[in-house]
Amino acid sequence: MHTELENAFELVGRAAVVTGAASGIGRQAAVTFAQAGADVVVADVSAAGLEETAALVRKQGRTATVVPTDVSDRSAVDRLAQAALDAHGRIDVWANVAGVIRYAPIVDTSEDELDLILSVNVKGTYWGCAAAARAMTARGSGSIINVASAGMDSATPGISCYAMSKSAVAMLTRTLAAEVAPHGVRANTVSPGWVPTGMTAHYWTNEDGTVDEARQRQMYADRAATAPLNRIGEPSDIAWAMLYLAADASRFVTGQILRANGGVAMV
Ligand SMILES: NC(=O)c1ccc[n+]([C@@H]2O[C@H](COP(=O)([O-])OP(=O)(O)OC[C@H]3O[C@@H](n4cnc5c(N)ncnc54)[C@H](O)[C@@H]3O)[C@@H](O)[C@H]2O)c1
Incomplete structure (x- = not known):
């Protein structure tokens, strides 16, 4: 079990999948994982943004595999997992970062807005968890990282769908953690505060x-x-919290919510 300090935060020889990787926090997570030594499979609906992220990953000397993916489409997420296994034969880290927000009071929210947020934030994360868990439990190791939000910690008018979706992500992660722990796999949530993206x-x-x-x-x-x-916050504030959850430094940590939020909610 002994891990040297210098190895505790590294991901050398590991393969990471990051969704929502075309922009913001997902892009920074992909680059940070690459800086820690991981090869990275980047997924997003934005193909152009993905190519830019892939170039940043390659600049770190690691491989980047670009897989345009709509995470709300279960079969697309399964294809993403297969692409990662084809490229690397393993998935060590899977970060479900893709997310959307819409602003409206509950009385004015359309069914389309609600469906979009639940499809991307909840279903997209759910299918990502399922695909990652399948690959990781087969090997007996891995770390799944989901992304919630400080928006779930206090009641903010106008973001009911978003806040609800992020609470769902946090609970999904706990259930997942309990299911996969016996197979040597961990699952945690990072919950960011406000970051310009x-x-x-x-x-x-x-x-x-x-x-x-x-x-x-x-x-x-x-x-x-x-x-x-x-x-x-800035994207690297969140990416470093994600690196901790991805790496062996957090090997005794599962089912937890790590709030990287500048202290806005101390829960
Ligand atoms: N920025 C913040 O203040 C903040 C705070 C708390 C939580 N978060 C969460 O962090 C995550 C990343 O957000 P961000 O701030 O980097 O925003 P962002 O808009 O820069 O990035 C989100 C990415 O998700 C992608 N995406 C959207 N729908 C998708 C789909 N169906 N399939 C695949 N990809 C899709 C977008 O194309 C985009 O690249 C989200 O889950 C968000 O809810 C952000």
Whole structure:
């Protein structure tokens, strides 16, 4: 069981799958895993963004396999797992990062909005967990990382579908952890606070695509003011928490929620 400190956070010789890898936190997780030594299979609906992420992974000297995937499509997720097994013969880490958000009070939420969020955030994570668990339990090792949100820790008007979906992800992860633990596989949730990414860019992006810098600055300042650590997050804050969950450093940790949120919710 002994692991040297320098090996506890490395992923050398391991294969990682990251969904939502075309942007934001998923992209940074893919690059961070590669920096730790993993070869990475990157998946997303955005094919162009995926190629950019793959280039960043290859810059770290690791292989990147690009698999355009809609995670809400179960057979597409199964094909993603098969592509990873074809490329590497193993899956050591699987991070379900793909996610979407929509804003509306419950009384105004359309069925399409609810369906979209449940399909991507809940079903997409569910199918990812199933595919990863199948591959990992067969080998007797692996780490599955799901992504929730600080939005599930307090009641925020306008994000009912999103908050509900992330609570579901957290509970799914616990059940999964209990099911796969006897097979040597771990499953945990990382729950980020507010991080500027594609998901949050609408706050300061004008209709013509230009950035309203004053609105952006104000948003950053407002969000920083709500966090005890007095700053907003950045994708690497979350990716490093994910690296801990992926690597042997967390080998005795399963079924947990790791909140990387600047202290906005201390649960
Ligand atoms: N940014 C934040 O403040 C924040 C806070 C808490 C949690 N999160 C969570 O972090 C995760 C990553 O979000 P982000 O902030 O990097 O946003 P992002 O929009 O930059 O990245 C999300 C990625 O998911 C992809 N995606 C969307 N639908 C998909 C589908 N059906 N199949 C495959 N890929 C799909 C998008 O194309 C995009 O590349 C999400 O699960 C999000 O809910 C983000």
